[in-house]
Amino acid sequence: MKTKDTIVSLASPSGVSAVSVVRCSGTDVQTIIKKFFKKDLEDRIATYIDFIDKKNVIDDVVAIFYKGPRSFTGEDMLEILCHGGPIIYQTIISSIASIEEAREAEPGEFSERAFINGKIDLPQAEAICSIINAETIEAANAARKALSGGFSEEVISIDKKVLNIRVEIEALLDFPEEEIEHAGLEELEKLIKTTITSLDKLIEKTIARSVLSDGVRVAILGRPNAGKSSLFNLLLGNDASIVNKQQGTTRDVVFASLSLDGIPIFLYDTAGIRKTTDPIEIEGCRRSYVTAENADLIIYLFDGEEDETLEDKEIVEKIKNMGKPILLVTNKIDLREKNERQNRIEISAKENIGINLLKKKISEEIALTSRNSSVSVIKNRQLALLKEARDNILALNISLKELDLAAEQLKRTQQCLVKILGEEEDDRVLSGIFSNFCIGK
Numbered sequence: 001m002k003t004k005d006t007i008v009s010l011a012s013p014s015g016v017s018a019v020s021v022v023r024c025s026g027t028d029v030q031t032i033i034k035k036f037f038k039k040d041l042e043d044r045i046a047t048y049i050d051f052i053d054k055k056n057v058i059d060d061v062v063a064i065f066y067k068g069p070r071s072f073t074g075e076d077m078l079e080i081l082c083h084g085g086p087i088i089y090q091t092i093i094s095s096i097a098s099i100e101e102a103r104e105a106e107p108g109e110f111s112e113r114a115f116i117n118g119k120i121d122l123p124q125a126e127a128i129c130s131i132i133n134a135e136t137i138e139a140a141n142a143a144r145k146a147l148s149g150g151f152s153e154e155v156i157s158i159d160k161k162v163l164n165i166r167v168e169i170e171a172l173l174d175f176p177e178e179e180i181e182h183a184g185l186e187e188l189e190k191l192i193k194t195t196i197t198s199l200d201k202l203i204e205k206t207i208a209r210s211v212l213s214d215g216v217r218v219a220i221l222g223r224p225n226a227g228k229s230s231l232f233n234l235l236l237g238n239d240a241s242i243v244n245k246q247q248g249t250t251r252d253v254v255f256a257s258l259s260l261d262g263i264p265i266f267l268y269d270t271a272g273i274r275k276t277t278d279p280i281e282i283e284g285c286r287r288s289y290v291t292a293e294n295a296d297l298i299i300y301l302f303d304g305e306e307d308e309t310l311e312d313k314e315i316v317e318k319i320k321n322m323g324k325p326i327l328l329v330t331n332k333i334d335l336r337e338k339n340e341r342q343n344r345i346e347i348s349a350k351e352n353i354g355i356n357l358l359k360k361k362i363s364e365e366i367a368l369t370s371r372n373s374s375v376s377v378i379k380n381r382q383l384a385l386l387k388e389a390r391d392n393i394l395a396l397n398i399s400l401k402e403l404d405l406a407a408e409q410l411k412r413t414q415q416c417l418v419k420i421l422g423e424e425e426d427d428r429v430l431s432g433i434f435s436n437f438c439i440g441k
């Protein structure tokens, strides 16, 4: 990892805006200041000044120098607030990058340096990324809590608990076997139990946070004409998908995002599933099933105008076999006498009946799915490591003969926890994480 060279990049969105922000970080920031501003800048004082390259004034800017280590990266930093035109900020960036000591930054490199210099730990760096990418204010708030270090503190406190268990076990190892029974084995079991409870709680919180930031995929499936596109449009509040009385109107997957109770939902309208010889419809049906496979929750819509068909039964069975949570919903209840079926939510997409109840059920189902390990959103590094840590502790066998093994297992648990904080994590893993950040962050 290069830490000696000075990096520069745009920190605000590219394109035209009122003001753009160019950031530099590294050991040669003061060289850059002298070269382009022709004088030194005071630490942390905004200065209105000309940016000059080869005797030409490129722009009049506001420049702020942050003397390291009191800066985001822990290195000397410079922020240049220039006029927000691409020509201006590009010229400033390329002027700076053209000097021998500087170059343009890679994505996430500022955060990576902050991490390397101990200004933030890995969960905090990841939280910055989540705040920037948050799709709802609730997601941003959850990420901000992690940024303030709350999550890391909890990991550290669990790590301490594991260390305590290790100390107890190491002490027991010195006892002759016959005395171990009296040597506080019960105490040890209690310690292990409370550690598992703490880990479980943190896992649950982390899942809730990742659902908030990553969103949940909800797919609407059903036979042709059940009213899937009508429901899709109603939930979205606009006419994104074509509705028509003709069967087979939707031929490909239609996708949109919305927010439900602050949770970002990715909603999918699919082609009606039926047996057919039309090659386009066959492909549409295949895509409907693929969408179902990738969804976290499925709304299966029955056409209330007709009775449940054998095909409905087959499709529902197939979805259940995928192990997906499924909400069974009857549509078009405006057309039929009240004829409630158990386990079905009754709605009319056309008359806007029952939609609030459906939304409530979707929210409840999401809360449940988020605790289900099959949810795709929990494929997240922190969670995987937390779970590995918990599995290691759960597998602890405090049988008297295996105390050595238990000590080993606890060491592995601690390694997982330490990795969450970014210590002892493989450099390649770290670079991979930071490369997902945006440029200038």
Ligand SMILES: Nc1nc2c(ncn2[C@@H]2O[C@H](COP(=O)(O)OP(=O)(O)OP(=O)(O)O)[C@@H](O)[C@H]2O)c(=O)[nH]1
Residues within 6 Å of the ligand: 222, 223, 224, 225, 226, 227, 228, 229, 230, 231, 242, 243, 244, 245, 246, 247, 248, 249, 250, 251, 270, 271, 272, 273, 331, 332, 333, 334, 335, 347, 348, 349, 350, 351
């Ligand atoms: N009476 C009544 N008609 C509805 C309701 N929901 C949808 N429809 C009508 O049913 C027909 C089919 O609706 P769509 O939303 O296109 O159905 P779909 O399931 O998307 O159909 P495909 O895309 O062909 O699979 C349209 O004429 C809608 O106006 C409802 O709640 N009540």
Ligand SMILES: [Mg+2]
Residues within 6 Å of the ligand: 228, 229, 230, 242, 243, 249, 250, 269, 270, 271, 272
């Ligand atoms: Mg449709």
